[in-house]
Structure formats: C-alpha cells, structure tokens
Amino acid sequence: MRGDRRVEAAHAAVRALVAAKIRFLLPMTIIYIVGYVGLTVVAGFAKDVMAIKIVGPLNIGFALIALNYLLSWALALIYERVANRVFDPLSAAAAESVRGAVR
C-alpha cells in the first residue's frame, strides 16, 4: 500500500518534470528550427536579401550562416546549464521517491 503511494508520487513528480521540460524546450526548439529553416527559405526565395553586403565582401547570407553556428552552440550550452541545475535535481527527486517501492 505504502509502495503504491510512493510510485504514484514518483509518477506525479515525473509528469511535473516532463511539463517543465516541454515548457522550456518548446521555445528552444522553435528558435533553432525557425532560425535554420528560415535561413533556407530566405536563401531560396529572397536571394537579393542574402546578397546585401555588410562588412566588406561579407554578405548577409554568410553572416546568417555564421549566426546559426553561434545560435546552435549557445542553445546547447543554455540547455546543458538548465538541465544540470533544474531538471537533474527534479529527476533525482523522482527517482529517490520510487527507491525500494513495490509496484
């Protein structure tokens, strides 16, 4: 009986963790998909925009490609930090509450 309650508590904790992850990851995912697919859309349909020079021979197209590299790296580091600080403790707590519980 006690085991059942602990399992139920663990399940509730995991559902909260999943909800928190989705709340955080949805905007992150939209950012990189829009950033990258958006770049290919602009490249395909607005070539003249990509041609605008910004620094010497460097045009907006190459600048946006470089920006996409930086964006991917930044998002990865942000995710790792948040996962280590927020998600891991939540996950450990859920795992702890189920330890020794009988299904």
Place this chain on the structure above:
Amino acid sequence: MSITLLIFLLILIVTLGITYWAAQRTKTASDFYAADSQLTAAQNGFALAGDWCSAAAFLGFSGLTALYGMDGAFYALGPLVAFCTVLFLIAEPLRNSGKYTLGDVIRSRMQTRSSLLAAIAGTIVVNFAYLMPQMAGAGVLVRLLTGISYDWAVIFVGVSMIVYVAFGGMLATTWVQIVKAVLMLGAGAIVLVMALSLVHFNPLTLFADTEAKYGAGYLLPGNYLKNPFDQISLGLGYVLGLAGLPHVMTRFYTVPDAKTARRSVVWVMFLAGAFFAGTTLFGLAAADFVGQDAIRAADKGGNLALPLLAQHLGGGKGSVGGELMLGFVAAVAVATILAVVSALTLSTSSSIAHDFYVNWLKGGQVEGRQEVWIARLAAVIIGVLAIALGILAQGVNVAVLVILAICVAASANFPVLVLSLFWRRFNTGGVIGGMTAGLVSSVALAMIGPAMRGSDALWPLVNPTIVSLPIGFLGAALGSLIAARDLENEKRFDAFLLQVHTGRAPE
C-alpha cells in the same frame, strides 16, 4: 601516392592494435554492443564526431563550397544544427530507456513483437541505405587517392571493418572513431592555419578574392541547389534525420548516464561544428589558391578540393611538403570512411543479433556468451554483404540511396521514436503505421524523383523529406487511432516515463 599508403599503413597498424586490445576486453553482450557503458563524455563526443563526419562531410562540403560557393556552406551547417534535436529530444531518453538499440526502446514501450519487427525494419533499411553508398564511395575514393583498383579498395575497406567490429565490438569501433576524429580535426586545424596565414589571418580576404575571381553570384545561394523547396527539404531531412539514425543512437548507450550523454552531445557540437565551419573556409581557400578548374580536373564533384588545397599549402605538386600534406589528408579521408562503415556494421549486427535473433525469435532466452557470438557472426555476414553490394554498385547511381538513408531516418524512425517517448495514446498500430508510411513514401518519392530518373522525373524534388516526414507522422497518428486502444500500454506509460526521465524503473 606512396606517402598516402605509408601514412595509411600507420593508421591501420594503430587501429588493428586497438582492436587486439579491445578484443581482450570484449566478453559480454554489454561489452560488445555498448563498450559496457563506461565511456566518458569527451570520449563519446570525439567518437560521435568520428561517427557523424563521413567522407561526404570531410571532403564533400569543402568541394561543394569551392565549386558552388554559399550552397556548400549550407550543406555544412545542417549537420551541426541537427544535434540540437538530438540534444533536446533524443540523447537522454535513449540512454535512460534502452539497452543497445532503437528496437529496445520500442520494445520496452510497446511490449509487442510486431512493433519490434517494425523497429528492426527501420534500422536495417536506413543502415544499408547509408552503408552501400559509403562502400561505393570508398571504392572510388581509395582508387583516386592511392591508385589501387575499385574492387580491391572495396574489399580492403570491408575486410578492415569486419575485423574491427567482429573482434573488437563497440570498444574497437569507438576508438577507431576517436583516432579518426583526432586526425580529422588535426588535419583541419593545420590546413586552416596554413591557409589563413596566406591571407594575413583575415578570412574576409578569401571572400573578396573568390568574388573577384568567380563573380558576385559565387557568394550567393542557388548555384547547386536550384529548387528552393529542395533546399528546405534537405535542411529538414538533416535536422530531424540525424535523430533517427540507428548508428548514431547506439552511441548514447556507451555512456553510464543521461548527464554524460548530454555532455557528449555538447562535445560533438563544438568538435564537429568547428570542423564544419572550417570546411566553408577550406572551400573558399581551395577556390582561391588552387582554382576551380584544377579542382574540377581532378574530380568533377569537387571531392579532391581539400587534398589539393593541402598539397598547395605544403609547397605544391612534387615538393616534399606538398606530397606529405596530400598524403596525410588522403589517409585521414580513408580513415574517415573506415570509422563510419564500422559504426554502420556494428549497429546493423546489433539489431540483427539482439533485436531480431534474441528478442524476436527467441523471446530473450539466449545466454549472454552465445549472443556475443551471434553478433560477431552477424557482423561478418553484413560485412561480406556490404562488400558484394559495394562491388555491384560500381558505376550505378547511388545518390538516391544517400538521400533515402537520411529521408527514411527522418520520416519513419524519427516520428516513431518521438511519439513513443512523448505520446501516451501511441500504440503498436501507430509504430507500424508510422514506419510503413514514412518508409513507403520516402522510397516511392525518391524513386520517381530526379535523383533516380534524371530529367524524366515525375516529381520535382531530389530530397522528398518535406512531404514524406508529414506523411510519416500522419501514418503514426492514424495507425494509433485506428488500432484499438491499448489500455495496458497507456497504464504502463507512467512507469515508462519514469524510466525515460530518471533512468530508474519501479522495482
């Protein structure tokens, strides 16, 4: 040419030594499939970089940039962005919920034999579609770089990969990938520094020079990818397809926990990402210093742009430095192929031995030592098959297979995996519906498209992901809704989520 062979012989001796060492340590099924899950984040990050950078990335991206300008830079960017999908959605859940394969995850979620079979089909189709062009590419490339004949080159590559995988399992495969990644990054760094030293470390000079030589259009999109929808489709294929490639998934079982899996993705994003960014500069430098005509003369696809650039930077054709640099880069290219085909062979033999033989045919009732021997045997058979297919593929247009591998991964494996991890209502009907819809639509559209039929194409896109991916998701959703609700499965979903997000099952 003799310098290439010499350097390559050195790499071969080192990797065979590693295989001998790994073979001593490969006893259990967990050793063979997953290096006993004992790798560190850095080791797995380097191995992932070795896994994911095929010869198409090592040589192809530089060549495309050299010949077509910005479109080459597009090609190089997608494979990095793709790791965001892997990092956010796939890496940690795979580590927590599976043991060795994609089939393990689907089996633990659905607990039905038919869903396991669907996962096996997805694994094998993608791996063979990926492996065959790699073998054919190896034949062409090794012939080009060393002068030995196509058939012998394929046999040589095939036998090496069989030895690595059958004897050394995941441990040997991992270290072959790490050695290759270190060599690849080393070669890249040397070429980059030497190339930039010629333009006083101002990369903008490369843009200005190439624009002056090849016209303003060179630095604009659309020189290679003419159809905008193709470009978007290719991008989608990369960004979601990587997360559906079984030989990449397998890498996350080689680390002890989710945190290490996560850290290893960050490693690979910086290692491989830096290299991909480098290929754009290599391409521009090759166009600037070597020239498009010389690059085309050596190989019309531009695949020799990087070796030729290295030769030029070392002092030019005939000079000691030039031949040494050329030999080094060429040898690394061959090592690159070996690392990728080994990973594909290992992942396929894991699926055949572990998913098909042990879990599907024998219901899990196979002793550990016996399972290892079956996996070794599977590796040999797959290797021999790959050699035969590689030889048969000579002169055949394998471009369609390259597209298929990534397209099926994105349209069949990816939807099924993601829905398994996140959707309570998803069931066996959905697994079968998603796999079938994704697979059939990818194959059918690729077969009637320009990659297969050239100008007779019945459908305009080379890469069909933009259509087949939604079809795959639709098939998965409809399959789930049409099939009867699996209430047992939905009730188990809480326990599955616990496993996926904490790595712990209620005991």
